Amino acid sequence: MTTALSPPPTLRKGALVALGTLTLATGALESVVTPTLPLLQRELGMTRSEGALLSIVLLITGALVTPVAGKLGDRYGGKPVLVRLMWVVCLGGLVSAAAPSTPVLLAGQVLQGAMVGAVPLSFIVVRKHLPTGSSKVAIGVISGLFIAGGMVGTLTAGPVAEQLSRHWMFALPTFALVAATTATHLLLPQDPPGREDGGRIDWPGFALLSGSLVTLLLVLALAADIASAPLVLAGLVVLLAVLVTAWVAVERRAAAPMVDLRMLALPTVWKSCLLTFVLCIGTSSAIYLVPQLFELSGDGYGFGANATLIGLYLIPGAIAAVVAGPLGGFSARRFGTRGVISAATVVMAASLVLVAVVHSEVWHLVVAKMLIALASGVAVTALLANTATSVDEGDTGIATGLVLVTRVLGFAVGVQAGGALLTAATPAGSDVPAESAFVIGFAVAGAITALGLLITRTMSKGVTR
Incomplete structure (x- = not known):
């Protein structure tokens, strides 16, 4: 209480x-x-x-x-x-x-x-x-x-x-x-302190959660090199399943669980987590693939840019990401969470699909990266703000923490998927992946992002003037 x-x-x-x-x-x-x-x-x-x-x-x-x-x-x-x-x-x-x-x-x-x-x-x-x-x-x-x-x-x-x-x-x-x-x-x-639960710390739950997250990230890190160590990867996947199962069992029985699984049953929380995961897969795909395309110099694609030029090309996207935070919070307050997130999801999905088709000039990537960063920042900030203000005050930290962990996992999945795709599309004896890998990567990220619209349709408007 x-x-x-x-x-x-x-x-x-x-x-x-x-x-x-x-x-x-x-x-x-x-x-x-x-x-x-x-x-x-x-x-x-x-x-x-x-x-x-x-x-x-x-x-x-x-x-x-x-x-x-x-x-x-x-x-x-x-x-x-x-x-x-x-x-x-x-x-x-x-x-x-x-x-x-x-x-x-x-x-x-x-x-x-x-x-x-x-x-x-x-x-x-x-x-x-x-x-x-x-x-x-x-x-x-x-x-x-x-x-x-x-x-x-x-x-x-x-x-x-x-x-x-x-x-x-x-x-x-x-x-x-x-x-x-x-x-x-x-x-x-x-x-003031929030809920009082006797000051107990759920150390078994913390240990199992730690093992689950570490194992998951190791699985993602090794996914791109699955051919070199398939048994190791398979073993980690089995270990991950065991750890997650054990963690769920421990948390359901704990008097004061480190992560209250009942929180995930709240529509506001699970929808925010799922939507954040989907959006961050799309965002991280762009974060990983765009600089790679800037750096490469392939046959008719890529620009052969050095680190300094790549940094300059990414500045508009970084500025857009900075603006997106306050804009997302203000827009959610003024126009409602559902409308803001839906609009941002449409912009982000369209930008990913367009850059899959058109990426022959530097400005194509610069503009796409800027729009993706702006839309993603607005959407995720609106989700965080809505989650933080929709649960009981005493649950603010754990609810937003769940969304942020989901954000981390979404980024990790997107980056590792992009890396695996480029690795698979690199011919033997070459270090330059085929252009089709970038097209597929951007297009798939756009399609996954668009799936977020199915979730936003079920959300409340969340207008707070």
Whole structure:
């Protein structure tokens, strides 16, 4: 049950600035590995498998931490859990900055992965301190700032690493994060604890959930190389089925489950999760395939762009993603969740199908990527805002955490599917995949995205003026 207390104070400007800065710095630190992975592999002598592990270890940790953070935030209050979690992230940033070897850097990334859990905790805070309509806008702004931080990290990590060193590309955003965490601790008002369940932690459920998510991501990571290790992949699939079955059984019997499966029975939650998964498969396909097409120089397709040009080509899409967060929150408040998500889904599906047919000029890909990023950001933010404000206040963290985990899994599935498709379409003795792989990838992603319209038709309008 939820403890009846006097209403908490409204967030002041200083607290909002601190929370926004925290989100911006978190996004910047989260994004520095991707554009500099070749540099890290070269300087640390990583193998390709180690580089692949480095690129997903933060994702794995985030998928584990997010539902746990949401549960603890609902129970003990968003601010105390948020601040403690961000100190773990700061420690991870410092470890990554000082890392002399690959194992130490991997350890730093594991600690940094706790940052993903900060997102539902931020939603808990704004939900408790702001009215419903304002909460939707604030959630959109938070989502936009996280993406904006990611854009800053993506654009600056390479130059910082090349002009200073790889250590500084981790250190600079970590220093900003330390300052923002301190300001958040000092300026953010306390929010009361939520439901009281005896303070018990469902450790068996947490362990099985952790094993399930790690195994799932390993299955996705190995899917593109199934021919080289079919028995290993088959074994992991069987292990995944066993772990998921055991987890469901444990959670159904737990007095205070880490993830309340009854939450997934709520129409708002399961529809949001399913729709988020579908949309993120389409989004991640574009995120993976568009830069690959920029870089390749095939027979009549591709553009042979270097890393600097690819970064410039992706800037319009990054800007659109930044705008999408606040726009999604505002639009959901003004026009209703169902209409906004339906319109965004149509734009996204149409853009994917069109770029499958027409991709002979740079601007074709630039415009398509921009529209996909804008539509996806608007839709997912509207879904998060609707979920956060549709469940009981004490369930905000776990409900949005489930949506965010689904988002992570959707991205992982889309990227791995794109990678497997390009690998299968690469002729022996060549490193250039056939153009048909890109056509099929974009078209299938568009078709999957369009399926989301079947879900939006069953959703409530959700208008809050």
